[in-house]
Amino acid sequence: MREEVEDPVALGVQLLERLEHEELSLAEVIDRIETVTTDPATTREILDTAEARGIIDREDATVRPNRSSFLSFEAEVVTKEGEFTCRRCGASISTGYFMKLDAGEHGPFGSSCIRKVTGRE
Incomplete structure (x- = not known):
């Protein structure tokens, strides 16, 4: 059983913010988000929040991170x-x-x- 994080949305958005990929399929992004949460509503909120903040761009089933900084x-x-x-x-x-x-x-x-x-x- 996975332990729950205090704020999965904040953690998921920050995770997406640090991705080093040029682009990912939506399935690949969800694979990353599932390390934070497996709840579909929370996953959707992470994606929507990241897009609203300009962290990612979504087009159909493709996600392009707008990399501001990489994870050191x-x-x-x-x-x-x-x-x-x-x-x-x-x-x-x-x-x-x-x-x-x-x-x-x-x-x-x-x-x-x-x-x-x-x-x-």
Whole structure:
């Protein structure tokens, strides 16, 4: 079971703000948002809020992030050792990668999932 974040909309919008992709399908964006919430209404609110703030542009099933700043792996991604479950794929991991966003810490992710979520892969 995933723990709920205090403000999933703020966290989801900040996550979209830091994506490094040129463009993504709507399904790929939802894959990223599902690391924050699986509630369809909250997912829709994250997308609508991000679009209203100019963070993303949506056209049909394509989303284009208006990148203002990238996530710095040196300063904004921290690793922690322990027993974790990746928020994206559900795998058991011993090293968790966490994003430090204004809305809170988001993770843990495995090494390949953190790159996938942020657009480094």
